[in-house]
Amino acid sequence: MDRFITPMSAEYIDGRHDSPILEGYNSTGAYLNFHKLRVPNWAIVTIDDHGIPKNSQGGGEHYNPVTIAHYGLELASQHILELADRRDDLSKVVRYAIQAQNNDGGWPFTFDHLFFVDRVAIMPAGWYSALSQGMMISVFARWVGAIDREKLISHDVIRRSVELSAEIIGLDVEHGGVRRTVFDGLDFYEEYPTTPASFVLNGFMFCLLGLYDGYTVFGSTACRELFESGIKTLRRTIPMYDIGDGSTYDLTHFSTAIEGPSQARASYHRLHITLLAALSSITDGAFARVVERWDKYLMGNRLRTN
Numbered sequence: 001m002d003r004f005i006t007p008m009s010a011e012y013i014d015g016r017h018d019s020p021i022l023e024g025y026n027s028t029g030a031y032l033n034f035h036k037l038r039v040p041n042w043a044i045v046t047i048d049d050h051g052i053p054k055n056s057q058g059g060g061e062h063y064n065p066v067t068i069a070h071y072g073l074e075l076a077s078q079h080i081l082e083l084a085d086r087r088d089d090l091s092k093v094v095r096y097a098i099q100a101q102n103n104d105g106g107w108p109f110t111f112d113h114l115f116f117v118d119r120v121a122i123m124p125a126g127w128y129s130a131l132s133q134g135m136m137i138s139v140f141a142r143w144v145g146a147i148d149r150e151k152l153i154s155h156d157v158i159r160r161s162v163e164l165s166a167e168i169i170g171l172d173v174e175h176g177g178v179r180r181t182v183f184d185g186l187d188f189y190e191e192y193p194t195t196p197a198s199f200v201l202n203g204f205m206f207c208l209l210g211l212y213d214g215y216t217v218f219g220s221t222a223c224r225e226l227f228e229s230g231i232k233t234l235r236r237t238i239p240m241y242d243i244g245d246g247s248t249y250d251l252t253h254f255s256t257a258i259e260g261p262s263q264a265r266a267s268y269h270r271l272h273i274t275l276l277a278a279l280s281s282i283t284d285g286a287f288a289r290v291v292e293r294w295d296k297y298l299m300g301n302r303l304r305t306n
Contacts, residue, residue, distance in 0.1 A: 004293075004303050004304055005296050005301050005302070005303060005304070006302055006303065006304045007301055008299075008300050008301045008302070009300040010299060011299060011300075012298050012299055013298060014266035014267065014298065020270040020271070020273040020277070020298065021273060021274070021277045021291060022274055022277060022278065023281075024278075024281045025212075025278040025279075025282050027138075027141050027145060027213040027216045027217050028142055028145035028217065029080060029142075029146070030077035030080045031073040031077050031138060031142065032077075032274055032275075032278065034070065034073045034077045035077035035078045035081055037071075039053055039070055039071040039074055040053065040071075042067075044057055045067060050092060050096070051089055051092040051093070052068060052092065053067050053068055057111065058112065058113065062109075063100065063110070064109065065107035065109065065129065065132035066129060066131055066132045066135070068093060068096070068097065068107075068132075069097075069131075069132050069135035069136050069138070069139055070135070071093060072090060072093040072094065072097070072135075072136075073135065073138060073139055073142070075089050075090040075093065076090055076139060076143065076146070076147065077142075079147055080142065080146050080147070087147055087148075090143060090147065091143075091148075091152060091153065093139065094139065094153055094158070097136055097140075098153070098157060098158065098161050101136075101161055101165070104164075104168060104176070105163075105164030105165055105166075105167040105168045106133065106164075106165070107132050107133070108125070108126045108128060109123075109125060109127050109128070110125050110126075112124050113127070113192070115194050115198055115200075116198065116250070116252055116262070119198075119252045119258055120192075120194035120195060120196060120252065120256070121194065121195045123192065123193065127192075128177065128178055128193065129178065129190075129191050129192065129193075130169055130178040130189035130190055130191055130203055130206075130207035131191040131202075131203035131207060133165045133166075133168050133169050133178065133189075133210070134165075134169065134189070134206050134208070134210025134211060135206055135207075135210055136161075136165055136210070137162050137166075137210035137211070137213050137214045137223070138209060138210045140158050140161060140162055140213075140217075141213035141216075141217040141218070142213075143158070144158055144159075144218070158218075159218050159220075162214050162220055162223070163220060163222060165214075166211070166214060166220060166222040166223050166226060167222070169207060169211065169226055170187075170226055173190060173193040177193070178190045178193050178207075180193075180197055182199075182233065182237065183233070183236050183237070186229065186232055186233040186237075187229040187230055187233055188204060188230070188233050189203075189204055189207040189226075190203070190204075191203020191204065191206075196255045196256055197255040198250045198251070198252050198255065199237075199250055199251035199252075199254075199255065200249065200250045201241050201247065201248070201249065201250065201264075202249075202268065202271055202272060202275060204234070205272075205275035205276065205278075205279060206275065208227055208230045208234065208279060209278060211224075211226050211230065212227050214227075215227060231279070231286070234279070234287075235287075237251075238287065238290055240254065242290070242293075242294075243261055243263060244302055245301075245302035245303065246263055246264060246269050246294075246297050247263075247264050247268075247269050247272050247294060247297070248262055248263055248264060249263070249264040249268055250262050266298065269294065269298055270298060272294065273291060273298065276290060276294070277291045
């Protein structure tokens with residue numbers, strides 16, 4: 001155990017018995033534990049006549065790119081694990097994603113969104129998210145690398161979509177993208193490109209997994225460079241999310257100079273551990289110590305005090 005930890009418990013305080021630390025990460029394998037998502041059962045989701053989820057949010061019905069990517073990864077994971085034949089359903093999602101991607105390379109959100117009341121400004125409709133940009137690449141990687149052996153959808157077209165998505169990820173927020181530069185030139189990819197910056201941790205890590213998939217499956221140089229830069233950023237910034245007995249959801253308490261960190265609830269702290277463990281498995285254990293410590297936090301343990 002981390003020598004800085006004060007042991008208090010050996011059971012997960014969120015009432016779950018399964019470990020958030022999944023074994024390894026594979027760009028053409030099941031995606032984390034997404035085979036269990038059940039997106040069609042979400043309260044705000046309906047599946048339209050073409051097999052695409054639509055959300056009730058933002059004062060209307062919208063095709064939310066994040067929800068669609070979640071659904072695509074659920075379908076892909078179920079198919080890869082041979083839980084069900086989901087190829088036809090997934091092909092509809094892939095075709096939709098290609099058609100819905102705009103000329104800039106993004107999947108824009110069609111509604112205004114306020115991420116954090118009293119800390120950041122409203123993002124007007126048309127904004128992009130590093131979360132959905134990266135997760136769509138992960139959908140494409142599993143379709144091409146594990147499912148579409150017959151090339152029912154042109155892999156060249158999909159590869160082009162991956163490269164376009166990377167362009168948005170690498171484009172500065174000030175120019176309509178999702179990238180921010182921190183700590184003398186390190187790249188952070190924003191789930192919410194807010195003003196001021198929000199630096200949401202889980203969205204950043206999901207995006208990094210997508211970039212990893214983009215270069216391992218499609219050989220994308222742009223994805224590789226963005227991934228490597230992002231990993232450097234994560235190494236540098238991860239201590240800022242550590243609050244001694246849990247993690248923060250974002251860094252708005254730094255970027256806005258408003259006291260009080262936005263502590264991640266247990267389910268999001270669990271997600272942070274899962275994502276960080278996945279990234280550690282593909283970076284020679286770069287985050288192994290943090291994964292171990294944060295897992296102990298989820299058991300109610302905490303850092304020693306002075």
